[in-house]
Amino acid sequence: MSSLPVLSLGLCGFGTVGQGVWQHLEANRALLRARLGVELRVTRVAVRDARRKRDVRLPRGVLGTDPLAIARDPAVPVVCELMGGTGLAREVTLAALRLGKVVVSANKALICEHGSEILATARRHGGHFLFEASVAGGIPIIKALREGLVANRFPRIYGILNGTCNYILTRMKEQGAPYAEVLADAKRLGYAEADESLDVDGWDTAHKAAVLAWLAHGIWVRTDQMIVEGISRLTPADLRNAATLGFGIKLLAVITRDFRRDELCVRVHPTLLPAGDVIANVNGVFNAVSVTGDVVGTTLYSGRGAGRDATASAVISDLADAASLLRHGKGAYLPGEEPAASSRCRLAPPERIRSRYYVRLTVRDQPGVLARVASAMARHRVSIATVIQGPADRPRAASLVLTTHESDERAIGRTLRRLRALSAVLEDPVLLRIGDFGP
Numbered sequence: 001m002s003s004l005p006v007l008s009l010g011l012c013g014f015g016t017v018g019q020g021v022w023q024h025l026e027a028n029r030a031l032l033r034a035r036l037g038v039e040l041r042v043t044r045v046a047v048r049d050a051r052r053k054r055d056v057r058l059p060r061g062v063l064g065t066d067p068l069a070i071a072r073d074p075a076v077p078v079v080c081e082l083m084g085g086t087g088l089a090r091e092v093t094l095a096a097l098r099l100g101k102v103v104v105s106a107n108k109a110l111i112c113e114h115g116s117e118i119l120a121t122a123r124r125h126g127g128h129f130l131f132e133a134s135v136a137g138g139i140p141i142i143k144a145l146r147e148g149l150v151a152n153r154f155p156r157i158y159g160i161l162n163g164t165c166n167y168i169l170t171r172m173k174e175q176g177a178p179y180a181e182v183l184a185d186a187k188r189l190g191y192a193e194a195d196e197s198l199d200v201d202g203w204d205t206a207h208k209a210a211v212l213a214w215l216a217h218g219i220w221v222r223t224d225q226m227i228v229e230g231i232s233r234l235t236p237a238d239l240r241n242a243a244t245l246g247f248g249i250k251l252l253a254v255i256t257r258d259f260r261r262d263e264l265c266v267r268v269h270p271t272l273l274p275a276g277d278v279i280a281n282v283n284g285v286f287n288a289v290s291v292t293g294d295v296v297g298t299t300l301y302s303g304r305g306a307g308r309d310a311t312a313s314a315v316i317s318d319l320a321d322a323a324s325l326l327r328h329g330k331g332a333y334l335p336g337e338e339p340a341a342s343s344r345c346r347l348a349p350p351e352r353i354r355s356r357y358y359v360r361l362t363v364r365d366q367p368g369v370l371a372r373v374a375s376a377m378a379r380h381r382v383s384i385a386t387v388i389q390g391p392a393d394r395p396r397a398a399s400l401v402l403t404t405h406e407s408d409e410r411a412i413g414r415t416l417r418r419l420r421a422l423s424a425v426l427e428d429p430v431l432l433r434i435g436d437f438g439p
């Protein structure tokens, strides 16, 4: 028998992530004891349906259906919120923090929507909120920003933050696999959110971008203040066109801060990256994040961004920190603990968000159409760089793929409105940004 102190853990949620945490705590019990000097023991678990068959058999008396009871149980000082959603998850989190507990969360949607309230509650009541698993799965990116890179300001952070979308794009590109089939596989593998539109429409990436932007800049950016576009309108033809042009396509979060103007921009969109870019070659469920700091320069992090094992690894790293916090007190830096240096920073206006663009149009295949499209673009001073014309999926139509020289969000937005109004344009244009982030 171990004579080490025991830290009782409550797991609210025992699905993909919760069961992974249990399995790896069990499998690495001896190693964790030796490294932490504490016995991490799950004493209570709550689920919605206690009769559902699970991969893990729990000891008698551990499983229940009341997460709030775990949050309020004085015998459970560490509560893991692994349910998802922003209703009950918020209640459980706040209830535990009000009692001064440590809450470990993988719930980026909750942090994005209620992070400010949650952190304030933790501060007020002496609780702690840890959230390594909320961004980029198994990559310790939160630790990197809070600890390893604490000396830096961050002019640019960008990367792939959603494993499901990267898995879908990779299989569409490599196998030409149909979107619906690949999405079903991503769900079966435990990568996708319960509501998969959070993944494919870009919201999950936006939630994670909000968490990173807050850590890096101390400002909560709401998703309605970001450009958020997902991958559901992309076709294998876009991936082929991009390859012809020398690019890969990735769903990226891009967080830039112009320190001279003191402007911040947070955006999420499918992006054409030069085929040689390291991040363009990060495939499958893997995520990758490039962080440029003013002191360190550019650093790069990559690893599995979703799934049971990678996420469990991140949750257990928070449990290790929880053990240390409860024994020794203070944790790593969080925004809000320094003077409000960022309070003057504002969001960048659209005319200062610059990039090159890829525009795919389905147009009538008849004389003069290309000239009308070019004229609509010229009206807003958007300059065409390349044109590829090919057959479309419908009769008497052509697919027109244009790339532009550098322009900005205001000009391209106006151009798209003008293009939509042309009778020769048969479908809503597909717009992608071209990212050239340099070394």
Ligand code: NAP
Residues within 6 Å of the ligand: 012, 013, 014, 015, 016, 017, 018, 046, 047, 048, 049, 050, 052, 065, 066, 067, 081, 082, 083, 084, 085, 088, 106, 107, 108, 133, 134, 137, 190, 191, 192, 193, 194, 305, 306, 307, 308, 311
């Ligand atoms: P999941 O497989 O759907 O599991 C959710 C768990 O929460 C289930 O055990 C469910 O109970 C329980 N639950 C849901 N509502 C409940 C309620 N009202 N009362 C009690 N229990 C409830 O989800 P997951 O993939 O593990 O994700 C959990 C969280 O981790 C989410 O916030 C997600 O965004 C985040 N996350 C997931 C991953 C990943 O790769 N999957 C990675 C990083 C972060 P039943 O089993 O009885 O339905």
Ligand code: HSE
Residues within 6 Å of the ligand: 134, 135, 136, 137, 161, 162, 163, 164, 165, 191, 192, 193, 199, 204, 305, 306, 307
């Ligand atoms: N659904 C998320 C993803 C889980 O695919 O990245 C990890 O946060």
